[in-house]
Amino acid sequence: MQGTLCRKEIGNGAFFSFVTDPKFKSDRISLCFVTPLKKETATVNALVPFVLRKGCRSCPDFTELNKRLALMYGAILDADVAKHGGNQIIQVSLQFTDDRFAIGGEKMAETAAKLLSDIAFDPNLDENGFFPEIDLELEREFLIDTIESDLNDKRVYAIGKALGLLYEDEPFGIKRYGYVEDAKAVTSESLAKAWKDLVKNSRIEIMFAGPGDPIGAEKVFEERIALLEREPITAKKPKMVDYSPLKEGEESLDIVQGKLVMAFRLGAPETEEEKNAARMLSAIYGGTAFSKLFMNVREKMSLCYYADSHFERSSGVLIVDCGIEFENREAAQNEIIRQLELLGEGDFSDEELENTRMAVANSLGSVGDTLYSIESWFMPGILEGKIVTPEEDLCEMKAVTRENVIAMAKRAKLAAVFFLKGGEKE
Amino acid sequence: MSDMVKIENKRLGDCYYKVEHPSGLTILMAPMEGFNTAYAMFGTAYGSIDTTIKTAENGEFRKLPEGIAHYLEHKLFESEECSAFDRYAKTGANANAFTAFDRTAYLFACSDNFEESMEILLDFVTHPYFTPETVAKEQGIIGQEIRMYDDSADWRVLFNLLGAIYHKNPVKIDIAGTVESIAEITADLLYDCYNTFYNLHNMVLTVAGKFDMETVLKVADKVLEPAKDFYLERGICDEPEEVVENYVEQHLPVSVPLFNIGFKGKTGSEADNFRGSILDEIFLAALCDDYTAVYRELYDEGNINATFGSEVFCGRDYITMLISGESREPEKVFERLKKEFEHLVEHGIPKEVFDCAQRTVYGHYMRSSERVTGVATSLFNCHFPGVDMYELIEIAANATPESVIERIKNTYGAENSALSVIRP
Structure with missing residues (x-):
C-alpha cells in the first residue's frame, strides 16, 4: 500500500497514528478508548459511545449536531463498541470530505478533530456531572434492542450460541454489547462514572487516515489530552485454552433452514508462526470458492449454499458454519469433520496451497484501497503491539509450509457444536 | 483499433473512457491513480423481472420460470472441464456474481494477474455449458439459498412490501424464485435465455482501479466474437398507479418488529427513473434524515433507533422510495411520515433542511468516487439506463428545493404508500 503508518505518543498512554494517502477524497479519524474487557463493566461501557453520539457541550442538541455533520457534506459520525482479545474498545469515528472538496475552503481536518475531541472528552453532562436522563433512558432501551437483535440474523445468532457454549467463562465469551440485566441497572450516575x-484509565488510540494534513488534528488532540488526569491501565493478554x-x-425456532456451527480448538496457537499456519489452514479449508468445504459440502454434495471457516485470532479457535436442510445435519457434520481430517x-496438492496463498495475497493487496480497511488493518496490530504492513504480513504468510498446515490440521479437536433447527421455539 | 472517448468531471477531477468494441460490447474504463486493486464487472440487462419475452418481431410472448436469471448466473460458472472458480484460483482474484431485478453481473477484484483474470471473465461468460446433470446438481444449492432468504427478516420485509405495492410488476417476485419454480428449469431453457439476453449488444464491461486499458482491449479482441444482431421485446406489465394494499405483516422469530415503508412512484423511462432518483434521495433526506424534526420526534418517543434509514429503489420500470427500521409502533412511524410528506409537498422544504439534505447526498456520491468498487458499480448501473455516471453528482449539486418538490409532486403521493411489518 502507498502510505506508511506514522505513530507517536501525544500524552500519557495516548497515541496518535496516521496514514497519509493523496488518492482519497475524504479523511477518517477514529478515537478509541481501550480498556480491559470485564463482565462487570462490559455493558455500561458499551452504552458510553451511544450517549456520546448524542451531543457535546459545544453542541448539546442531537439534531443540531446532526445538522453540523450534514453541512460538512454528509460527514459520518459513528459510535460503537468492539472487543479484541482481552480489550474492550469504545470507539467514536468521523469520516468527512477533504479540504480540496470543501466549497468555502474550510480547514476540514481541524474542524473535524475539534468536534470528535468534544464528543469524546467534553460530553453534555448535567449540573450533577451526569448524562441527561432522557439520553440514558432512550439509549439504554436501544442497547437492549441491540443485544437482543442477534436473533434477527439466524446465522449470527447460531454462531453466538456456539461460542457461548465454547467459551463459557473465558473472557472471549463476554458479549460485545453486554447483558440485558446489566443494562437495566445502569443509572445516569454509573454511566457518567464509566465514561x-x-x-x-483507558489507553487512548487515535488514528487519522486520508489525504488531509494530520498535524493540525494531532495538535487538537494533544492539547485536549494534556488537560486530562491520566492513569492508564493495560489489559492482560487472556490465556488461550488449548483443549x-x-x-x-x-x-x-420457527425457521425453514437449519444452521450448523462447529468450533475446533487448535491447541492454543500462541506464536505468530502458529497463528499464520492456522490462518492458512482456515483459508484452504473453507476460506475461498475453491476451498475444501466449498468444493465438497456445497459443490459435490449440494448440501448448502455457504459453508465457511474462519480463524479467531485472539482465542485460537477455528469456526465453521453452514445453512442446511434439517435432515442433512449428520451428513454435513460428518463431511466437515472428514475434510479437516483429510487436510x-x-x-491437498501444492497447487491448492499456492492458489490459496494467492487468494490471501490478493486480499492483503486491497487493504490500502479504502480508509476503513486501512484503519481495520492497523488497529489490531496496534492493540497487540505488533504493527506490520500488509506486505510484511504477506512475507510471513509465504513462509507457511505445507507441513505447517498439516501439523495445524492435526491439532484440531472439535470442542463445540450448535444446531439451530426448525419447529416451535422451545 | 477501437475509438476511445474520454469523459471527464471537473468537480471530482476524475475521468473515464468509453469504447464501442467491434464485437458489439460497450467497455467503460476508469483507471484510478494510486490504487492497488482493479475491479471488473461484466454483465447484461437481464434480471429476475424478465419473465415474459419475445425474441422475434412476429413471434409470441412466452413466460419463463421465476428465478431463471439467477439460476443461469450460477450455472454459467461451469464449463465442460472445470468451474470458473477453479480458473480464478490460479490468479488469486476474488470472483463473484449477482443477479438483481433488472441486471446480472459477473465480477472480480484483484491486485495481481489482471490480464489472466480478465480473460477468464470474458471467456466463461461468453461460453455457456449446461447439461441435465449439472442443472440438476444446482437444485440443492439454490434451494438452500432460497431457504436462507426465507428465514431472513430483512429480505422478507422488503418482498412483502413489494407485494403490497405492485399488482403485476414482476419486481415483486423473489429474485431466486421458489423451490417449485426452479424445478421447472432445464438445460434447454437456460440456453434459450442465454442466447436471448447474453448478446454483447445487451451487455457492458466496466473496469475501475489499477489496470492498463490496452490490456482490457487486447483481451476483448482475443476473446470476444462479434455478436449477431438481436431482437428482444420484454413483456410490458400494465401496472396501476395505486398500491395493492396499505398494510402487510408476517410473523418470524425476531426480537423487535422490523418495518419497510414504501412510497410508490410513477415510473418514467429507465433514464428518467435514474436521474429522478437523485432528487428523490434529497427529498427522503429532507423528510426523515437524523437532522430533521420528524426524526427527532420519533427517536425521542423511542419509535425508531439507529437502524432507521432510507433509499430509492429503482430500475427499468419501477421506482419506490423506501424507508426501513425497527419499531414497536411502526404504524405510528408510517402515519407521521405520511403527514410530513404532505407538509413538505404543500409548504416546500425549508432552506436549512434542504442544505443539509443536498450536502448529504452530494457527499455520498463524492465518497463513492474514491472507491474502486464504487466507481465500477456506478459505471455499470448507469450504462443500461443510458445515463453518464457523473450526471448523478451534478444533479445533486444543482438541485433546488423547488426542483425537488416539483419532481415529488409529479411522481409520488402520500396515500400511494404501504407499510410492511415483521413481528415476533
Whole structure:
C-alpha cells in the first residue's frame, strides 16, 4: 500500500497514528478508548459511545449536531463498541470530505478533530456531572434492542450460541454489547462514572487516515489530552485454552433452514508462526470458492449454499458454519469433520496451497484501497503491539509450509457444536 | 483499433473512457491513480423481472420460470472441464456474481494477474455449458439459498412490501424464485435465455482501479466474437398507479418488529427513473434524515433507533422510495411520515433542511468516487439506463428545493404508500 503508518505518543498512554494517502477524497479519524474487557463493566461501557453520539457541550442538541455533520457534506459520525482479545474498545469515528472538496475552503481536518475531541472528552453532562436522563433512558432501551437483535440474523445468532457454549467463562465469551440485566441497572450516575473511568484509565488510540494534513488534528488532540488526569491501565493478554471437552447444544425456532456451527480448538496457537499456519489452514479449508468445504459440502454434495471457516485470532479457535436442510445435519457434520481430517493427512496438492496463498495475497493487496480497511488493518496490530504492513504480513504468510498446515490440521479437536433447527421455539 | 472517448468531471477531477468494441460490447474504463486493486464487472440487462419475452418481431410472448436469471448466473460458472472458480484460483482474484431485478453481473477484484483474470471473465461468460446433470446438481444449492432468504427478516420485509405495492410488476417476485419454480428449469431453457439476453449488444464491461486499458482491449479482441444482431421485446406489465394494499405483516422469530415503508412512484423511462432518483434521495433526506424534526420526534418517543434509514429503489420500470427500521409502533412511524410528506409537498422544504439534505447526498456520491468498487458499480448501473455516471453528482449539486418538490409532486403521493411489518 502507498502510505506508511506514522505513530507517536501525544500524552500519557495516548497515541496518535496516521496514514497519509493523496488518492482519497475524504479523511477518517477514529478515537478509541481501550480498556480491559470485564463482565462487570462490559455493558455500561458499551452504552458510553451511544450517549456520546448524542451531543457535546459545544453542541448539546442531537439534531443540531446532526445538522453540523450534514453541512460538512454528509460527514459520518459513528459510535460503537468492539472487543479484541482481552480489550474492550469504545470507539467514536468521523469520516468527512477533504479540504480540496470543501466549497468555502474550510480547514476540514481541524474542524473535524475539534468536534470528535468534544464528543469524546467534553460530553453534555448535567449540573450533577451526569448524562441527561432522557439520553440514558432512550439509549439504554436501544442497547437492549441491540443485544437482543442477534436473533434477527439466524446465522449470527447460531454462531453466538456456539461460542457461548465454547467459551463459557473465558473472557472471549463476554458479549460485545453486554447483558440485558446489566443494562437495566445502569443509572445516569454509573454511566457518567464509566465514561470518567475510560477517560482516566483507558489507553487512548487515535488514528487519522486520508489525504488531509494530520498535524493540525494531532495538535487538537494533544492539547485536549494534556488537560486530562491520566492513569492508564493495560489489559492482560487472556490465556488461550488449548483443549476442552466437546459441548453440544441445539435449539428450535420457527425457521425453514437449519444452521450448523462447529468450533475446533487448535491447541492454543500462541506464536505468530502458529497463528499464520492456522490462518492458512482456515483459508484452504473453507476460506475461498475453491476451498475444501466449498468444493465438497456445497459443490459435490449440494448440501448448502455457504459453508465457511474462519480463524479467531485472539482465542485460537477455528469456526465453521453452514445453512442446511434439517435432515442433512449428520451428513454435513460428518463431511466437515472428514475434510479437516483429510487436510491433517496431507490430502491437498501444492497447487491448492499456492492458489490459496494467492487468494490471501490478493486480499492483503486491497487493504490500502479504502480508509476503513486501512484503519481495520492497523488497529489490531496496534492493540497487540505488533504493527506490520500488509506486505510484511504477506512475507510471513509465504513462509507457511505445507507441513505447517498439516501439523495445524492435526491439532484440531472439535470442542463445540450448535444446531439451530426448525419447529416451535422451545 | 477501437475509438476511445474520454469523459471527464471537473468537480471530482476524475475521468473515464468509453469504447464501442467491434464485437458489439460497450467497455467503460476508469483507471484510478494510486490504487492497488482493479475491479471488473461484466454483465447484461437481464434480471429476475424478465419473465415474459419475445425474441422475434412476429413471434409470441412466452413466460419463463421465476428465478431463471439467477439460476443461469450460477450455472454459467461451469464449463465442460472445470468451474470458473477453479480458473480464478490460479490468479488469486476474488470472483463473484449477482443477479438483481433488472441486471446480472459477473465480477472480480484483484491486485495481481489482471490480464489472466480478465480473460477468464470474458471467456466463461461468453461460453455457456449446461447439461441435465449439472442443472440438476444446482437444485440443492439454490434451494438452500432460497431457504436462507426465507428465514431472513430483512429480505422478507422488503418482498412483502413489494407485494403490497405492485399488482403485476414482476419486481415483486423473489429474485431466486421458489423451490417449485426452479424445478421447472432445464438445460434447454437456460440456453434459450442465454442466447436471448447474453448478446454483447445487451451487455457492458466496466473496469475501475489499477489496470492498463490496452490490456482490457487486447483481451476483448482475443476473446470476444462479434455478436449477431438481436431482437428482444420484454413483456410490458400494465401496472396501476395505486398500491395493492396499505398494510402487510408476517410473523418470524425476531426480537423487535422490523418495518419497510414504501412510497410508490410513477415510473418514467429507465433514464428518467435514474436521474429522478437523485432528487428523490434529497427529498427522503429532507423528510426523515437524523437532522430533521420528524426524526427527532420519533427517536425521542423511542419509535425508531439507529437502524432507521432510507433509499430509492429503482430500475427499468419501477421506482419506490423506501424507508426501513425497527419499531414497536411502526404504524405510528408510517402515519407521521405520511403527514410530513404532505407538509413538505404543500409548504416546500425549508432552506436549512434542504442544505443539509443536498450536502448529504452530494457527499455520498463524492465518497463513492474514491472507491474502486464504487466507481465500477456506478459505471455499470448507469450504462443500461443510458445515463453518464457523473450526471448523478451534478444533479445533486444543482438541485433546488423547488426542483425537488416539483419532481415529488409529479411522481409520488402520500396515500400511494404501504407499510410492511415483521413481528415476533
